[in-house]
Amino acid sequence: MVREAAEDRRGALDAFVASLRGKMAASDRAAPLPESVSDGVRQIDADVDLPECFARVAALAGWKVHSVDGAGLVDSLARILQDNTVGSVYLEPGSHEAFSADHVAALAARLRELDIAVRSIADDDTLFSVDASITGAAAAIAESGSVVCQSGAATSRGASLIPPMHIAVVAQSQIIADLCDYFGGLGGSLPANINVITGPSKTADIEGILITGVHGPGDVHVVVVSD
Amino acid sequence: MTASAPLQKRISEGMGNERVVRAVRLATLQKVSVRAESMGQLRDAEAIRDVAARIKQHTLDHLPDYLEQFAAGIERNGGQVHFAHDARAAREIIRDIATRRGLKLAVKSKSMTSEEIHLNRGLEQAGLQVVETDLGEFIVQIDGDTPSHIVTPIIHKDRRQIATAMQRALGCRYTEDATELTMIARRHLRDIFRRCDLGISGVNFAVAETGTLCICTNEGNGRLTVTRPRVHVALMGIEKLIPRMRDLPAFLKLLARSATGQALTVYTTLITGPRRADDLDGPQELHVVLMDAGRAEILAGEFREVLRCIRCGACLNVCPVYRNIGGHAYGSVYPGPIGALVTPLLAPAGGHQELPRVSSLCGACGDVCPVKIDIPGLLVKSRARDMHSQRWSPRFAVRLWGWAMRSRRVYRVGQFLLRRAVAASVRVGPIRKWTQARDLPPPPAQSFRRRWEKELRDGS
Numbered sequence: 001m002v003r004e005a006a007e008d009r010r011g012a013l014d015a016f017v018a019s020l021r022g023k024m025a026a027s028d029r030a031a032p033l034p035e036s037v038s039d040g041v042r043q044i045d046a047d048v049d050l051p052e053c054f055a056r057v058a059a060l061a062g063w064k065v066h067s068v069d070g071a072g073l074v075d076s077l078a079r080i081l082q083d084n085t086v087g088s089v090y091l092e093p094g095s096h097e098a099f100s101a102d103h104v105a106a107l108a109a110r111l112r113e114l115d116i117a118v119r120s121i122a123d124d125d126t127l128f129s130v131d132a133s134i135t136g137a138a139a140a141i142a143e144s145g146s147v148v149c150q151s152g153a154a155t156s157r158g159a160s161l162i163p164p165m166h167i168a169v170v171a172q173s174q175i176i177a178d179l180c181d182y183f184g185g186l187g188g189s190l191p192a193n194i195n196v197i198t199g200p201s202k203t204a205d206i207e208g209i210l211i212t213g214v215h216g217p218g219d220v221h222v223v224v225v226s227d
Numbered sequence: 228m229t230a231s232a233p234l235q236k237r238i239s240e241g242m243g244n245e246r247v248v249r250a251v252r253l254a255t256l257q258k259v260s261v262r263a264e265s266m267g268q269l270r271d272a273e274a275i276r277d278v279a280a281r282i283k284q285h286t287l288d289h290l291p292d293y294l295e296q297f298a299a300g301i302e303r304n305g306g307q308v309h310f311a312h313d314a315r316a317a318r319e320i321i322r323d324i325a326t327r328r329g330l331k332l333a334v335k336s337k338s339m340t341s342e343e344i345h346l347n348r349g350l351e352q353a354g355l356q357v358v359e360t361d362l363g364e365f366i367v368q369i370d371g372d373t374p375s376h377i378v379t380p381i382i383h384k385d386r387r388q389i390a391t392a393m394q395r396a397l398g399c400r401y402t403e404d405a406t407e408l409t410m411i412a413r414r415h416l417r418d419i420f421r422r423c424d425l426g427i428s429g430v431n432f433a434v435a436e437t438g439t440l441c442i443c444t445n446e447g448n449g450r451l452t453v454t455r456p457r458v459h460v461a462l463m464g465i466e467k468l469i470p471r472m473r474d475l476p477a478f479l480k481l482l483a484r485s486a487t488g489q490a491l492t493v494y495t496t497l498i499t500g501p502r503r504a505d506d507l508d509g510p511q512e513l514h515v516v517l518m519d520a521g522r523a524e525i526l527a528g529e530f531r532e533v534l535r536c537i538r539c540g541a542c543l544n545v546c547p548v549y550r551n552i553g554g555h556a557y558g559s560v561y562p563g564p565i566g567a568l569v570t571p572l573l574a575p576a577g578g579h580q581e582l583p584r585v586s587s588l589c590g591a592c593g594d595v596c597p598v599k600i601d602i603p604g605l606l607v608k609s610r611a612r613d614m615h616s617q618r619w620s621p622r623f624a625v626r627l628w629g630w631a632m633r634s635r636r637v638y639r640v641g642q643f644l645l646r647r648a649v650a651a652s653v654r655v656g657p658i659r660k661w662t663q664a665r666d667l668p669p670p671p672a673q674s675f676r677r678r679w680e681k682e683l684r685d686g687s
Contacts, residue, residue, distance in 0.1 A: 006307070013298055013310040016519065021291045023527035031284040033470065040274025041477050061490070122507045124421060144491045156507040157454040161447060179476040179491075186472045190437060192304070192503050193454065196495040201447040204487070205363035205381055206389055208254055209405040214362060214413060215420075216447025216494065 038180040044143040050175045051224060058145030062199030062212070064221045073099075073169070073225055074106045077134060080167060080221055081116055086131040088117035090163060094154030095136030098171035098225050107134075122156035132165035132219075140170045140222070143178045144198055147222055151193035160197060166217040168197075172226050234558065234581055241556035247383045251375075251553050254382045258544040261488025262595070268490075269480065279477040280599035283535035286435075286468050290526060293435040293468045294517070300438020304500030306513035317518045318349035321427065321460055324514055325355055330425040330458060334416075336442070336449035337361035338429030339377050339538060340462050340518065342560045343573075346427070358419050360448035362412055369396035375554030377561065378486045378540035383553055416448065426456040426510065430463035431537070432478055433515075436471040439499045440515070443482060443492040450494055459501070459510040465522050466534035478537060481597035485539035521573035530605060533569050535598040542592035542602060548585060557582060564592035564602045568609060583609040639676070646670040 044053060055065045068076045081089055089111065093104045108118045119126045127133070135155065139148040147168045149160045160166050176182050182196075201216030212218040242248065266272045286293055298308045311317035325333065333355050335341065347357045347368075359368040363380035367373065370392035374380030381389070386403040394401045399411050428449060432441040440461050442449055453459050469475065483489040502509030525534055543549050543563030554562035559570040559579060567582040583606045592602040614622065631637045649670050653662045673681075 009307070009309050010298075012312075013294070013308060013517065016310050016312070016523075017291045017294050020294075020523055020526065023523060024288075024291070027527065027531075029531070030288045031281060033285045033474075034278050034281045037278055037282065037474050037477055040271050041278055041480065043270055043480070128417070128421065146491065146495075151502070151506050151509060153505040154507070157450070158508055161450050161454070179479060180473070183475045184473045187437075190439065190497070190499040192498065192500050192506060192509055194497040194499075195450065196491070196497075197493065198491045198495075199493050201445065201493055203362050203409065203446050205361075205366070205379060206405040206408060207250075207386055208257060208379075211406055211409045214409055214446040214448070215360075215416065215451055 038178075038184065042178050042180045044178040046177045046181070048142070048177060050142045050177060051172045051226070053177075054140055054142040054145060054175045055224065056145075057142060058140075058147075058199075058222055061145040062202075062220065063145060063147075064219075066221065066223045067226070068223060069226050073103060073223065074110055076223055077107055077167065077169075078110045078114060080223075081111065081132060082114060084132070084165060084219070086116060086165065088119060088130045088132075090119045090122070090126050090130045090133040090159060092120075092122065092133065092135045092155060092159045094152065095138055095149070096171060096174060098174065099134070099136035099169035103169075122158055127156075127158045127162040130163050132167065133159045133163040133217075134167045134169065135159045137168045137170045137174065138194070139182060140175045140224075141177075141179060141182050141196070142175055144196075146196045146198040148182070149195050149197060150191040152191055157193050157195075160195065161216050164213060164217055165219040165221075167221040167223060169223045169225060172224060175224075234556075234585070237556040237558055238552050238585070241552040244553070246385065247553050248551060250385060251382055252550050254379065255544040255546075255550050258487065258540075262485055262541060262544065265484040265488040265490065269484075272481075275477055275480055276597055276599055279481055279537075279597055280535065282469060282474050282477060283537075283598050284532060286470055287466065287526060287531055287534050290465065290468065293470060294465060297433055297435040297438055297468055298517075300435065301500070301513075301515050302438075304438050304513075305503075306438070306500050306515055309514060309516045311516055311518040311520070313520050314344035314518075317344050317462065317516055317520070318346055320516055321346065321462070322349055322353045324458065324460060325350065325425055326353055328424075328458060331355060332419065332423045333357045333425040333427055334360050334419060334423045334448075334452050334456065335364070336426075336428045336444065336452040337364055337380075338427070338462060339560060340429050340464055341427060342374065344462075344518070344520065346462070355425070358416070358423075360416050360419070360452060362409065362446060362448075365412055365416065366392060369393065373555065375562065376540060376543060377538055377563075377566075378543075383555070420448075420451045420455050423456045424458065426452040426454075426459045428453050428459065428461050430461050430467050430515075431482070432469050432475060433463055433467045434470075434472055434475065435468050437499060439472070439497050441475060442496045442498070443479070443494070444496070445489075445493045447494065450496055453496065453498060454509055457510055458512045458514070459498075460514045460516060461498075462516045462518065464518050464520070466526075466536075478597075482537055482539055485541040485595065485597045521575075524575075525569075525572050529608070530568075530572055532600055533565070533572065533602075533605060535600050536565055536569070537598060539597055541595040541597065545591040545595050546586075547589060547591070548587060552585075557585065564606070565600070568602055568605055571609065571613075580613050583613070639674075642674050642676075646674070 138150045200212040202212045376382045431443045501513040549563045571579040590603045
């Protein structure tokens with residue numbers, strides 16, 4: 001039954017494509033793709049000081065940027081949560097070794113001492129109730145001050161979206177120069193969901209007044225870890 | 228060449244509404260300013276426009292191939308592809324997807340294509356509750372209104388109207404504070420996001436190489452729409468395709484700058500199929516509805532390049548006509564310069580053939596279009612195409628003018644009469660109304676020719 005429906009659908013599309021070819025054959029136009037789609041499009045060269053550039057642009061985009069070395073990561077994260085009077089947090093390692101299961105275990109122990117509740121399952125009850133989430137990232141992009149989060153066996157779509165505060169942990173070595181580099185490097189098998197995140201959720205629909213935290217997190221932090 | 232009564236009425240109403248004109252003027256001028264500043268930050272904005280225009284034109288010129296490649300990619304990743312010949316077919320496909328699965332609560336992120344096909348009404352008739360989740364569209368929906376700008380749908384509404392609409396529809400307390408209003412909407416919609424089973428989105432760019440949908444948003448409702456419900460339906464016109472992932476940056480670097488002056492929208496979401504077997508969350512099904520609805524005809528004709536449009540709204544913001552009449556005057560889902568051009572092309576029998584004349588041909592739109600659509604040139608072409616279908620009086624008037632211009636004597640007599648007519652026109656005749664809000668300079672005592680002749684004769 002399902003198979004037939006799929007064939008019907010394909011049949012309709014195939015028929016359309018064939019008729020389109022027929023209609024267009026008469027006009028004989030065929031512009032080529034430009035030889036390079038990054039020449040003139042690239043804004044940041046790879047030899048730039050990427051962590052400095054990323055920190056600067058990310059701050060302009062609305063991220064609160066923290067720079068730490070590996071040893072100080074757990075302390076830093078605990079302090080950010082305390083400074084923002086977070087009562088409960090969802091921790092999601094698994095994107096990159098910058099925020100690994102070991103970091104999460106150490107952090108969880110620390111937070112217990114500080115009376116901050118730690119959750120580790122990405123279900124609705126958790127995501128819709130916690131004050132904050134901490135995740136790793138798949139990459140960061142200096143040109144735009146963006147953090148890339150993607151779906152996978154250990155990484156949810158909701159962690160960087162539902163709680164009102166999101167902290168992304170990124171290693172310096174994960175910072176890519178330009179969007180051209182990031183998209184040029186995407187190939188092969190892709191995860192089902194990738195988000196290139198550039199600052200807090202916002203709108204200006206009401207009289208052009210800028211308001212943050214509309215549906216996605218309004219308070220976004222990125223912790224850049226030097227390796 | 229007077230516009231038809233309904234169009235004329237809409238234009239007069241638009242211009243006559245001082246509050247809306249003021250709001251639109253303020254908002255569009257601000258957008259023009261931030262766009263210029265943002266584009267100025269690029270090393271070579273013209274180079275990017277050129278690359279983007281060429282990628283789009285190439286894709287359109289080879290669209291059948293890219294459609295096939297894209298469909299194969301969607302299916303390879305576990306998604307389902309549907310083809311809709313027209314608006315009605317698209318509504319039926321989406322309705323059937325919903326009813327066959329017993330889906331009840333649909334959330335929508337902003338999609339002009341879904342406005343084009345009047346999707347909400349179709350789904351509601353089938354018994355679904357449909358909730359717009361983009362803040363501007365949500366307010367439009369609860370107020371029974373229609374959007375007036377393709378990027379900022381409630382550019383024509385002020386806080387008072389929004390507060391009133393929300394109190395009436397949601398039963399919340401009356402507040403004009405923009406943050407409070409937004410938080411009220413957020414709480415209301417969060418509950419809906421927890422319960423929804425169908426998510427309907429548009430698509431900004433569809434990557435043929437990988438079967439990926441790219442959706443650019445700012446609020447977060449778009450992400451929730453495509454991740455929370457168990458079924459995600461993405462509706463797109465066939466012209467949204469681009470060839471490869473590495474072609475995306477040229478568009479991403481122009482879209483948000485052209486629309487709102489941002490370098491990028493807050494969320495650039497790339498969807499490649501429904502959730503994988505071991506994913507923690509995400510929709511179980513992904514349906515991509517590819518829609519023709521008039522685009523194939525445009526593709527086959529001499530206006531193909533209008534399909535490059537990436538819906539940035541820059542042409543609306545810069546247009547002096549749009550700024551003064553507002554979006555609703557166009558009577559179409561797509562207003563402004565691009566709307567005036569594309570509406571009669573998408574729907575040749577829809578009664579929109581006068582829209583290309585709702586333009587002063589100043590050319591500002593062509594200058595700002597990120598994909599270099601020659602909107603002014605095509606508007607003229609569109610008008611020329613429509614000449615043969617116009618009433619006889621404008622065609623006759625043009626012939627008469629041509630005859631008068633070719634004869635010196637007729638020209639001089641005409642000049643003499645014209646000076647007298649202009650002086651009288653403020654008191655009598657068809658342009659009396661036009662002069663009520665405008666000053667005409669007093670006509671000179673002598674024609675330029677006479678002065679020229681006199682001064683040459685007397686020697687100067």
